[in-house]
Amino acid sequence: MATIKDVAERSGVAPSTVSYVLSGSRKISDETRGRVLEAVRELGYHPRASARTLRSSRSSVLALAVPREAGKYRAVDGRFAVEISDAARVHGFDVLLMTDPDGVRGLRRVAGSGLADAAVLMAVEEGDPRVRAMTAAGFPVALLGHGDARDETEVPWVDLDWEAAVALAVREAAAAGHRHIAFLSSAEHEITSRRGYALHGLAGARRAARQTGAEVTVRASSEDPGVAAARVRELLAAERPPTALVVQHLIPLPQVLAELSAGGVRLPEELAVVPVGTIPDESGLPELPRIDLPVSRMAAAVTGLALAAAEALPPSGGEPAESGPRHELFEPRMAAGVPIAPPRTPNAH
Amino acid sequence: MATIKDVAERSGVAPSTVSYVLSGSRKISDETRGRVLEAVRELGYHPRASARTLRSSRSSVLALAVPREAGKYRAVDGRFAVEISDAARVHGFDVLLMTDPDGVRGLRRVAGSGLADAAVLMAVEEGDPRVRAMTAAGFPVALLGHGDARDETEVPWVDLDWEAAVALAVREAAAAGHRHIAFLSSAEHEITSRRGYALHGLAGARRAARQTGAEVTVRASSEDPGVAAARVRELLAAERPPTALVVQHLIPLPQVLAELSAGGVRLPEELAVVPVGTIPDESGLPELPRIDLPVSRMAAAVTGLALAAAEALPPSGGEPAESGPRHELFEPRMAAGVPIAPPRTPNAH
DNA sequence: CCACCTCATCGAAACGATTCGACGAAGCGA
DNA sequence: TCGCTTCGTCGAATCGTTTCGATGAGGTGG
Known part of the structure; x- marks a missing residue:
């Protein structure tokens, strides 16, 4: 060489x-x-990258901490990883994939060894130990999603505006003529542990109910897809069943749809299903009207914040520039293509 | 520090x-x-990783080349990426994500700058320029999937045995009592450009037809999901329609299912659908009997091959050990849980 | 008592780039 | 013609490790 x-x-x-x-x-x-x-x-x-890094103490590598609890994997994470890698390349950065189930240990190692200049933390939860560890180590990070707990206000983050997203779904359903709308929110344990996106989703449903005057029935989802599906069946068995269903908890959605279909419910004529927060392009689901995550834009934003944080540190260690920590909340939009079907017997106005 | x-x-x-x-x-x-x-x-x-690498010329980083044509993203790639990262960590390696649409350029840069010790190339296609570039550069690689073209025989690779996978699906359908089985193979352009997995899938269908005596009708899929769905409708409109459908081309599957369902076809009573090569755990599809990719085992294998290739080079540059390039073809299995439904009016034997 | 060997540790030379100060050669005005 | 500036290039120090040979202390056998 x-x-x-x-x-x-x-x-x-x-x-x-x-x-x-x-x-x-x-x-x-x-x-x-x-x-x-x-x-x-x-x-x-x-x-040689190593010689350059040794001399300049800048690696041009961005660490990406992918959540990895108990071997679970969510398709949305892979999509974000690829998009973040694309965004980083624009700035001349490569991306190091961190999938250690003990995220803190992996991040500490990367930060300590100078393998990366900054990190993006995905799927941050309230009081996430990774955030504390990195801020304590003075390592530049930016957070993707769910980040708005108190100790996270000093760290830059990017998130979808879940309240607006659910509210939008409900409003659109109402605009299509639905007067009775069900909302399958996050799983119970996410609500009781007060996860930001769960509470925001609920708030959005309430807000849209007030605004539109539609009746909105809320049900918590469950980790167990069978339970979630049962709750939806219950809703439909009511005396005056809903004609539209907004879904925030996507994990049980395939099974819910399958059971509805198997149970003879005609979709979307009898029930218009509107998922919130899906991945554009390839959800693997039949085509539904839906609220998509703006994955590309969010990825570009969080990458930019992380790299900005990295730049802010080296020069003299002074105040981290004047722009300070920055937060960005993304406005949801309806995915183009499939409109929400009107109810079969619209309660005309 | x-x-x-x-x-x-x-x-x-x-x-x-x-x-x-x-x-x-x-x-x-x-x-x-x-x-x-x-x-x-x-x-x-x-x-410091950089100092260590500079001195030892080993980075303990594995580059992962994710296919990225025209901004498309397949869920299976993300899943493999995470699993490969897990496997690499076991060997003390980190993973560098390469999503450059021009895979060759990115790989050359990584190889030349010594950022990584080896690379895993995902979704390799016949005559893939990345393979040539890396072997020419003497950079250790292992290939994931679809690799069995002539110039790739010198490079280690891992793949699913697509012939066996499709044959298994057909045999299982026959064993459930189906005597007329349709096979939606790969997209036309994949067949005409003689992609390995496409040809192998067709061969598997023919083999299983011979073995079971069942009638197997083959249709090529299409890049356009609407066209693929139309072909399936055509099949069902035949005088003696198939009672089971084996699907290798997964991209249009959601739309196919949606259209069947909308067209009043009761699944699985009137048509048992069996996809081949799905991702375990989270397909996003309603639960179907299916042949899953053994993602974890394939990821571990390809990682092992890449790292072995990296080890084989440094010492004296002699013959790349005696074990030579290695190939591994994985046997498919049916996913546990959902059996294939028998035909409504079985042609009893 | 001396030669020799082992054991634990040290010193210094790499690895390959970046970057600061120095330095010779021109070019310029006085 | 002399001193000063500008321009282009060079030499050397430096980043933080690893690793090879050297070194000195202590132990052993003859």
Whole structure:
């Protein structure tokens, strides 16, 4: 493998000159530059990342902490990972995938060893130990999703506005003519442990109910898809059943749909189902009207925040620039393509 | 940030001694070792990855080339990425995510700069330029999936045995009593460009037809989900329609199911659908009998092959060990849980 | 008592880049 | 013609490890 010294010898200059040609940080005569660049091409020279990092203490690597509890994997995480990698490349950064179930240990190692300049933490939950560990270590991070607990206000984060998202779904259903709308919210344990997105979703449903005057029946979902499906069946068995169903908890959705279908419920004529927070392009679900996550934009934003935080540290360690920690809440939109079907017997107005 | 020198000073030894304590590559008295380890703990010392890599020219990083054509993203890729990261961690390796649409450029950069010691290439296609580029550069790689073209026989790879997988699906359907089975194979363009998995799938269907004596009707799928769905409708409109449908091309599956359902076809009573090659745990589809990809085992295998290839190079550059390039074809199994429903009016035997 | 060996530790030389100060050669005005 | 500035390039120090040979203390056998 060619080194900078080889390039220097072949082009008859000093190694430092080669470095200046490549970095452009000092003026070099056109003639010399030409010789050097030719030698670089002939030798297929690539600077060693390790030498560069050792000298400059900047790695141009962004660590990405993917949540990994008990071997579970959510499709949305993979999608975000790829999008964040794309966004990082635009800034000249590579992405290091961290899937350690003990996220704190992996992050500490990466931060301590200088493998990465900053980290994006995915799926942060209230009081997440990873956030504390990283801020304590003074390592630049940005959070993706669910981050608005008290100790997280000093750290930049990006999230979907879940309240607005659920409210939008309910309003759109109402606009399609539905007067009785069911809302399958987050799982019980997410509500009782007061996860931000769970509470926000509930608030959004209430708000939209007030605004539209539609009747909105709320049911908590469950970790067990069978239980969730049972709750939906219950709703439909009521005397005046809902004609639309807004779903925030996506995990049991396939089974809910399957059971409804098996139970003879015609979709969407008898029940218009509107999931909230799905991945665009490939949900694996039959096509439904839905509220999509703006994955690309959120990924670009959180990457930008993480890299900005990384830049803010090195120079003199002074105040982290004046822009301070930044937060970004994304407005939901309805996915284009499939409109919400009107109820079969609309309660006309 | 503490360096090895700080640790040495605090424990009253030379830096080299600290290094020997940490690496264990020379014997150090228990007393000295104790003092050093204490200093390490007190200072929270982590070796700089860059310095270590510079000196040893081993980075303990595995590059992972994720296919990324035209912004498309397949859920299965994310799943493999996470599993490969898990497998790499077991060997003390981190994973660098490469999502460059021009895979060759990104890989060249990583190989040339010494950012990684080896690479796993996902979704390799016949005559993939990435494979040529990496073997030309002498960079150790292992391939995941679809790799059995001629120039790829020298490179280790791992794949699902698609012929066996489709054959298994057909045999299981036949065993459930189905005598007329449809097979929705890969998309036309995959067949005409002779992709390995496409041809193998077709061969598997033919083989199972011979073995079971069942009638197997083959239809190519299409990139356009609407076209694929139309072909399935056509099949069902035949005089003697199939009672089971084996599907290799998963992309249009949601729409196919939706249209069947909308068209009044009762699943699985009128048509038992069996997808091949889905992701376990979270397909996003309603629960169907299916042939799953053994993602974890394939990820572990391909990771092992890539790291073995990396080890084989450094020492003297001699013959790449005696084990040579290795290939591993995985046997499919039916996912547990959902059996294939028998036909409504079984052609009893 | 001396030569020799083992054992634990040390010192110094890499690894390959970046970057600061220095330095010679021109160019310029006086 | 002399001193001063500008321009292009060089040399050397530095980043933090690993690892090879050296070194000195202590033990052993003849």
